[in-house]
């Protein structure tokens with residue numbers, strides 16, 4: 001007995017001292033918050049949170065890879081304490097603060113001399129507004145009078161300024177403001193807020209498919225609040241790194257400065273702050289509401305699916321993404337090549353989204369590996385179909401499937417898989433290649449080919465350069481890189497050599513005829529103008545549509561009834577709700593619109609998330625009230641603006657041509673902080689400032 | 696040599712620590728939800744079990760046996776293994792951050808793992824020599840990893856299947872584990 005006690009004491013002492021010495025020798029600095037959080041967690045080491053034990057979970061929380069409410073064994077209180085350690089509000093991060101969308105600036109002169117009661121409501125009722133612009137702030141301070149907490153005052157620029165520490169979110173100001181300038185919204189309300197036709201919206205915000213508050217983030221950049229700018233963008237667009245690189249920025253086409261000067265370089269500013277966050281190495285914290293216990297299956301992890309999942313998770317629904325490819329990202333991973341959007345960047349962005357606690361399953365395909373019925377049976381309450389457009393259209397000419405002929409998406413996605421380490425997907429590249437088509441897919445194919453060392457690369461397009469649907473910058477880059485463009489050419493047949501391998505492409509020359517219904521001049525073939533280009537490889541990239549073959553799966557009775565259009569896109573009852581004819585199935589992105597843009601897919605994902613949220617709450621799924629959908633507020637679109645001094649637009653730095661065509665290194669570079677600040681000063685903060693266009 | 700191979704096969708398949716001996720079921724269910732976690736855990740177990748096998752064998756041969764203290768085997772093994780894992784964790788964190796990033800988070804889970812403890816006790820009970828101990832510890836760990844990874848693969852699929860409500864999650868996990876265990880019984884007559 002004594003012997004045993006002595007032995008155990010001795011062994012204990014030995015182990016203890018070895019460990020204590022080791023802890024001195026092998027000391028590594030660790031964020032003290034990790035230990036603090038670990039102490040708060042349940043200590044069950046159960047792995048239920050998806051991390052291997054409590055210390056791993058604590059580490060993840062501190063590194064921003066998980067939310068404070070991750071522990072499945074702990075209660076709400078723990079989440080709150082964990083969040084407190086991190087300096088966050090747990091779950092119920094729904095601080096309601098009154099926000100003012102009008103930021104004054106150069107106020108326009110009065111439209112009428114008004115000497116009645118000094119009240120915004122009276123003014124607005126009489127004249128619809130006193131200033132030149134009928135949507136901006138009137139500045140007579142009804143909100144100030146109504147606020148019982150003295151939280152609002154009219155600042156020296158003549159618009160209301162809210163003292164956030166005094167505001168309690170009672171909404172009195174919102175109710176009294178006749179112009180919806182001042183609004184009180186919770187985070188969830190803001191996330192599912194869509195442009196309204198009576199909002200003071202700048203032309204760019206009206207046009208952006210994701211409806212990002214552009215002037216606000218530009219203003220934040222001007223004030224060097226880069227993190228604020230990231231948060232503003234992320235309220236509408238969780239893929240800011242990707243968009244900052246590949247978006248063809250429709251917002252810039254309508255930019256008011258563009259009327260007299262070059263448009264503000266909105267997208268480069270977005271890329272600048274997005275890169276700023278990435279280079280800082282830490283994902284900015286994103287808050288999520290407490291779990292609602294509802295489960296949503298998101299099928300397809302492209303931009304639409306990721307955006308839908310992101311917004312649903314933020315309002316507290318449990319989301320699982322199912323995708324048929326090994327990694328998430330969809331077309332922006334397997335279509336858009338490395339030199340435009342490096343995989344490393346994409347990886348970081350997607351990691352940030354998944355860290356909110358979104359589950360994901362790779363390599364599973366709807367129709368073969370699972371069905372809608374199986375999802376319903378495993379307890380999913382709603383389904384989002386964001387399957388994109390992955391089926392290449394066929395050209396329907398003779399010889400299209402000879403050896404050496406490929407289709408666009410097939411080529412790009414196989415090449416991308418090969419580049420990402422799947423050696424089965426190697427493609428034999430020729431010496432003289434042509435790509436048929438004029439869209440982004442075609443341009444990405446030619447620019448990939450030239451980087452692979454193909455000697456002569458042609459792009460063959462039916463119409464002219466002006467009609468090419470690809471992004472203008474892409475077309476220009478392809479020209480610089482030495483791609484040969486063959487315009488007004490209608491492919492007739494693919495010629496074969498003795499082995500059944502392609503040896504050339506025969507096409508008819510065309511000329512432009514009368515304009516058709518869409519206003520575009522139709523190309524008509526010139527008789528007898530057959531021409532042949534010698535080739536040993538051909539890629540057809542003339543467009544793509546969704547692959548809805550899963551509808552034929554006999555065992556999935558639920559899906560057989562899904563309505564699709566004649567272009568195979570999924571038909572929604574209303575393009576603003578994106579609900580399909582099966583009430584619990586929603587759609588968005590390329591699957592709903594046909595091949596389109598990343599921002600469009602992101603906007604669609606958020607739109608669908610709003611509808612799913614309504615559906616899950618048991619409310620009627622209707623379009624947002626007074627919504628401004630794919631339209632502009634006519635009076636906000638000017639023909640000209642005066643008093644603008646042209647200032648040069650920030651130039652995008654890029655790798656020199658001879659360097660970039662040798663590799664897949666990113667070709668476009670980010671602008672410097674200095675030019676970002678300079679660029680941000682070019683913005684006119686339209687429609688939040690009363691702008692007097694006559695003065 | 697042949698004996699060693701037979702020993703390895705018997706430890707991996709016939710006497711699989713998870714599916715035939717039913718040791719280490721908590722991490723089996725806990726870390727098998729995702730393939731990534733399962734692979735990480737498997738690696739960590741291989742690493743720790745070999746070390747633990749060696750150190751417990753040494754403890755037994757040079758401390759417990761000479762002093763006739765074999766009745767303290769279980770309790771002293773607990774202490775030794777726990778300290779070992781803690782030590783390894785600190786060591787890795789400082790000197791091999793890359794390896795720590797891969798295995799580190801699993802180490803605390805293993806501190807209290809009955810598979811590790813069980814394998815060490817079996818080694819002693821079977822009177823293995825030092826070499827045999829190393830081989831059997833390694834093979835038990837490989838068997839553990841094999842079962843865990845197989846199971847993770849199955850579980851990833853189960854998530855997509857139609858499982859009746861009352862059986863979802865852990866219950867279907869246990870049922871599947873049972874079925875896989877029965878499949879492993881086919882190895883019984885092999886060695």
Ligand SMILES: Cc1cc2nc3c(=O)[nH]c(=O)nc-3n(C[C@H](O)[C@H](O)[C@H](O)COP(=O)(O)OP(=O)(O)OC[C@H]3O[C@@H](n4cnc5c(N)ncnc54)[C@H](O)[C@@H]3O)c2cc1C
Nearest residue numbers: 300302303304324330331335366387388589590596597598
């Ligand atoms: C070559 C190319 C270049 C482009 N360049 C640009 C550009 O510069 N700028 C721009 O704005 N846009 C560009 N686009 C368009 C943009 O990539 C798409 O509009 C956008 O990715 C659409 O997003 P999505 O989520 O709707 O679909 P996708 O990104 O296509 O994602 C769909 C996802 O669903 C998965 N999926 C499909 N079927 C199933 C199934 N049955 N089961 C499970 N999962 C399934 C797929 O694996 C994929 O991950 C380009 C497109 C291509 C092809």
Ligand code: SF4
Nearest residue numbers: 204255256683684686
């Ligand atoms: S000037 Fe600024 S606010 Fe106005 S349209 Fe251009 S970017 Fe938008």
